[in-house]
Amino acid sequence: MKILVLNGSPKRGKSDTMHITRAFLDGMNEVSQNEVRIIDVIDKHIEPCAGCFSCMRNGGDCIHKDDMRTILEEILESDLLIWSYPLYCYGMPAPLKALLDRTLPLSSMAMRKVGERYEHVGQADFSHLRYLMICGCGFPNSKHNFEPAAAQFKLCFPNNHTMITVPESPMFNAAEAEVVTAPRLELVKKAGKEYSETGEIDAELLSEICSPMIPEDQYAEIVNGTVK
Numbered sequence: 001m002k003i004l005v006l007n008g009s010p011k012r013g014k015s016d017t018m019h020i021t022r023a024f025l026d027g028m029n030e031v032s033q034n035e036v037r038i039i040d041v042i043d044k045h046i047e048p049c050a051g052c053f054s055c056m057r058n059g060g061d062c063i064h065k066d067d068m069r070t071i072l073e074e075i076l077e078s079d080l081l082i083w084s085y086p087l088y089c090y091g092m093p094a095p096l097k098a099l100l101d102r103t104l105p106l107s108s109m110a111m112r113k114v115g116e117r118y119e120h121v122g123q124a125d126f127s128h129l130r131y132l133m134i135c136g137c138g139f140p141n142s143k144h145n146f147e148p149a150a151a152q153f154k155l156c157f158p159n160n161h162t163m164i165t166v167p168e169s170p171m172f173n174a175a176e177a178e179v180v181t182a183p184r185l186e187l188v189k190k191a192g193k194e195y196s197e198t199g200e201i202d203a204e205l206l207s208e209i210c211s212p213m214i215p216e217d218q219y220a221e222i223v224n225g226t227v228k
């Protein structure tokens with residue numbers, strides 16, 4: 001399988017979230033060796049969408065001649081897209097959002113009603129794609145935090161999507177937290193294996209992965225330097 005990882009963290013390989021993503025890929029690669037390509041989005045030249053809609057009217061040709069041309073090709077050649085990013089202001093970091101906006105050339109102006117919502121009719125065939133969101137964040141709470149990012153992901157990719165959201169993720173880069181992060185990454189690896197085998201992650205396993213690693217108030221005390 002061809003996997004394209006869109007790493008939205010400006011910290012590149014040092015990203016807290018990428019610890020989760022790498023563990024997931026390790027699990028997937030245990031089942032079969034996949035062809036994985038990681039794009040550090042921060043290093044790419046991606047102009048913000050100009051909003052002219054010319055790409056939707058003229059067969060997908062964008063007015064900007066930047067790295068998005070190659071990235072769109074790479075997206076279409078992939079089987080699985082992993083959106084790996086830290087939660088920023090309840091959404092995705094701006095460079096990754098610019099990339100998402102610039103996928104507009106894959107759609108045409110025409111719209112159709114699907115259930116209760118409308119979506120654009122594709123001008124490229126991306127029906128084979130599966131989508132995985134892996135999102136880390138700095139607060140210990142998932143509720144009142146991840147919802148906007150999760151809602152956006154579901155609306156953008158209504159089919160074949162899976163979401164992993166992990167609170168307290170700066171702990172993945174703290175050696176002293178290994179006692180709790182190592183077992184969590186083992187669970188993520190297990191999820192990667194399961195996803196590779198069945199295309200899904202067991203709901204109980206997913207809920208365990210998405211729960212805080214240490215109690216919320218204890219985490220806040222550590223961050224605030226008020227641990228007694």
Ligand SMILES: Cc1cc2nc3c(=O)[nH]c(=O)nc-3n(C[C@H](O)[C@H](O)[C@H](O)COP(=O)(O)O)c2cc1C
Pocket residue numbers: 009010011014015016017018085086087088089090091136137138139140145168169170
């Ligand atoms: C600009 C900015 C906005 C952030 N917004 C949120 C937020 O809305 N909720 C949250 O829990 N953490 C927030 N954080 C914390 C990051 O999500 C957290 O530090 C994360 O672990 C960074 O992951 P990374 O190392 O993969 O980039 C924010 C951090 C920055 C720099």
